Amino acid sequence: MVSESSSIKYTKLFINNEFVDAASKKTFPSFNPCNGQKIADVAEADKEDVDKAVAAAKTAFSRNSEWRKMDASVRGKLINQLADLLQRDLKELARLETLDNGKPLSDSEFDIQCSVDVLRYYAGYCDKVHGHTIPSDGDFFTLTRKEPIGVVGQIIPWNYPLMMLAWKWGPALAAGCTLVLKPAELTPLTALAAAALAREAGFPAGVINVVPGYGPTAGAALALHGDVSKVAFTGSTQVGKKIMEYAAQSNLKKVSLELGGKSPLVVFDDVDLDEAVEIAHNAIFTNHGQNCCAGSRTFVQSGIYDAFVKKAVEKARARKVGDPFDASVHQGPQIDKPSLDKVLRLVASGKEQGAKLETGGAQIGTEGYFVQPTVFSNVTDKMTIAKEEIFGPVQTILKFDTLEEVIERANDTSYGLASGVLTKDVNTALVFAQAVQAGSVWVNCYDAITPQTPFGGYKMSGIGREMGPDSVEPYLETKTISIKVPTKM
Ligand code: NAI
Numbered sequence: 001m002v003s004e005s006s007s008i009k010y011t012k013l014f015i016n017n018e019f020v021d022a023a024s025k026k027t028f029p030s031f032n033p034c035n036g037q038k039i040a041d042v043a044e045a046d047k048e049d050v051d052k053a054v055a056a057a058k059t060a061f062s063r064n065s066e067w068r069k070m071d072a073s074v075r076g077k078l079i080n081q082l083a084d085l086l087q088r089d090l091k092e093l094a095r096l097e098t099l100d101n102g103k104p105l106s107d108s109e110f111d112i113q114c115s116v117d118v119l120r121y122y123a124g125y126c127d128k129v130h131g132h133t134i135p136s137d138g139d140f141f142t143l144t145r146k147e148p149i150g151v152v153g154q155i156i157p158w159n160y161p162l163m164m165l166a167w168k169w170g171p172a173l174a175a176g177c178t179l180v181l182k183p184a185e186l187t188p189l190t191a192l193a194a195a196a197l198a199r200e201a202g203f204p205a206g207v208i209n210v211v212p213g214y215g216p217t218a219g220a221a222l223a224l225h226g227d228v229s230k231v232a233f234t235g236s237t238q239v240g241k242k243i244m245e246y247a248a249q250s251n252l253k254k255v256s257l258e259l260g261g262k263s264p265l266v267v268f269d270d271v272d273l274d275e276a277v278e279i280a281h282n283a284i285f286t287n288h289g290q291n292c293c294a295g296s297r298t299f300v301q302s303g304i305y306d307a308f309v310k311k312a313v314e315k316a317r318a319r320k321v322g323d324p325f326d327a328s329v330h331q332g333p334q335i336d337k338p339s340l341d342k343v344l345r346l347v348a349s350g351k352e353q354g355a356k357l358e359t360g361g362a363q364i365g366t367e368g369y370f371v372q373p374t375v376f377s378n379v380t381d382k383m384t385i386a387k388e389e390i391f392g393p394v395q396t397i398l399k400f401d402t403l404e405e406v407i408e409r410a411n412d413t414s415y416g417l418a419s420g421v422l423t424k425d426v427n428t429a430l431v432f433a434q435a436v437q438a439g440s441v442w443v444n445c446y447d448a449i450t451p452q453t454p455f456g457g458y459k460m461s462g463i464g465r466e467m468g469p470d471s472v473e474p475y476l477e478t479k480t481i482s483i484k485v486p487t488k489m
């Protein structure tokens, strides 16, 4: 492994524009998944620290605060300034992300460029948030005002650390909220670096706070807090359910959730085979399969099934796994030992339940958490690998015959995050796009996620949408103001 000399500057909690120790003085380790070695000791937030961060965010949100009185366009300039600073430090941030998360350096650079683009989209949105005038019954002049909901809590995962931060900060700041973010305990470092950039950009103290720590302590304290008006969460469905419980147990704060998936990618006989294999390969193997919208069920029509499997296997075998700082590498380690074990356990279940392991299926070496790119054929709907989120580099290829059949099978899941269909027949694509129960449908492409396009889940894949205008709405309250108009003057 190339040793990475990236200096880690920020390891403390970021509260009220200051980097501070945890009240308990406790720290927790962050690891390099390439070798399992500690790279930093990070201040560990607990309830007391979350209380302080929320109090700072509450003060920053008070009626006559600098933030509340700021013109919306000036808020937009601040967000753009933060985007400029992320762009300035992109290379350094990418190295830090790769060190903490293990994804290839070029992937980290891509993620951070996407983060910049998302922030710029929401920078432009700030002064376009407005209500309506309404022709209400009676002698009233009625209008609605969109107001920021208040202090918001944001809890994010480790698979796209900085990008998930940008998806959360952009709409919250555009709406005029103040926020407390809890990054994942596995990847806390780039969020702290982003906090330093927010301070440099000129955000008033308390608008942005970052409290690294564990889920059941810091995360739960945030989601249970009585002064938090909304919580936005991305992560597992299991924890998503807990977040709703916390909201119900405390102050009925609004909840938005972006959870897991088992997204179908359906390939019809009429495609260009090489192109289809390539799209399906990237749909599952991107980010080591650690992707909520991964195309993790590859449905292939029977006429091309065998040829498709053969080429998919060749592509998986050609995938280079290793040091994520090596520019020729496509895939680094899985995030941690439990994730590696989960992948290996599900691979074993696939073999036991009768799927054909075409390639891969084993850990690589003993240092770090590297897994061979894996392809299963002869997968059927009831197998565990076709039902559970593997969150690893494992392609499961299922066979189908007709459009009607594949629609039914694609929808036979409790998830509904994303989907894809590859075909030259516009009617087939249209029927599938309308029938599939998923928040995104990608036709002849996959992962076409942009700042302008809403992204989120049907069914147990979540509540609400991120990106695009839909993402701002949950950070707003609508106030109706009705003014009596005199009937005589
Ligand atoms: P997780 O859901 O436990 O972690 C996500 C975030 O939630 C982290 O910041 C964590 O600290 C926090 N959290 C955990 N327990 C909490 C609690 N009780 N209260 C408040 N916050 C809490 O996900 P984990 O364990 O890292 O991954 C497990 C599986 O979840 C993965 O294998 C994958 O299937 C799925 N997942 C899906 C993601 C997505 O993008 N939708 C991202 C990460 C995981």
Ligand code: MG
Residues within 6 Å of the ligand: 030, 031, 032, 033, 099, 100, 101, 186, 187, 188
């Ligand atoms: Mg780490």
